[in-house]
């Protein structure tokens with residue numbers, strides 16, 4: 001089956017402006033070889049958006065799970081024209097366009113249960129605060145779903161290198177919660193040390209301002225946990241010896257790609273606006289599955305004394321959903337949905353997958369092979385047979401169809 005599917009039968013050169021997204025004949029059996037994570041880095045790779053190639057980013061960055069900075073991403077973005085004036089935030093424009101909308105705002109000075117205290121605020125009130133020169137407190141507007149609130153407002157474009165985004169594709173097709181955010185913060189606002197939701201990838205683009213990022217390769221965070229296994233709210237490098245980390249300055253127009261499982265923290269060194277997406281695709285789906293399984297094991301250990309009760313599995317899934325954001329059923333619904341959609345698209349041309357992008361045939365096939373790999377892992381998990389019948393049936397059906405290709 002691999003031989004059939006991986007013949008170099010279809011390849012398009014990708015131009016930055018083309019919505020067709022294709023990968024070269026990437027051998028799936030070499031998939032594992034790409035997961036070589038370079039722990040001792042010290043530096044970060046830089047590219048210029050105008051010269052990037054989708055296939056290269058796919059195989060050399062996403063599959064290898066390494067961070068990188070991409071320069072000059074916002075040249076054609078509407079928001080970089082309207083939200084910025086004289087290299088500063090255009091308060092009046094944002095008040096006029098979005099002033100009456102509500103957005104979540106964190107108080108960076110008040111920490112409860114190891115996270116910043118959050119409330120909702122009207123955007124016009126936040127902008128008034130932002131204009132003040134002597135700020136009494138540091139507020140940070142974050143995780144604002146502006147795209148969901150204003151679907152017809154094309155204030156930015158998803159960079160073509162991030163066209164493969166199962167999480168937001170699923171969310172948009174199913175009118176579910178998306179993972180597309182706007183952040184607006186004054187100088188000295190910050191985001192605590194954390195790893196992204198579901199161990200997803202993220203990309204973050206600075207529309208205006210300067211950010212400093214600190215990123216730790218997976219596993220390094222273990223070295224900074226306290227005796228109760230808790231992570232610090234901020235990682236202070238000077239307190240530790242032998243912790244590998246990368247420090248990056250993100251300027252206006254720069255995009256940072258944050259790989260799966262890399263803990264990070266962010267400081268705004270000037271008034272800053274950024275746009276971020278979290279995403280999952282064929283390159284990190286196995287990491288997301290592994291993270292889900294690890295979180296389940298942690299939950300089971302927490303309530304081990306109830307192991308013999310009939311509701312144990314159900315309770316563990318409920319807790320998993322509240323701590324990890326996802327349980328087994330939601331993970332399976334995502335991968336079954338993407339599998340069915342890719343199978344349907346394989347027989348057609350010009351199918352929009354996400355945003356305005358559509359995949360070439362190799363990409364569809366590659367996704368299906370990655371999904372088959374995950375379905376096999378899921379099926380071999382001890383809980384598989386206890387999942388709802390509808391999920392088991394759907395998964396078996398999709399897998400059969402992939403096997404017949």
Ligand SMILES: O=C(O)CCC(=O)C(=O)O
Nearest residue numbers: 183190191202204266276
């Ligand atoms: O820009 C920020 O303050 C935080 C962004 C972040 O942590 C992320 O995109 O994962």
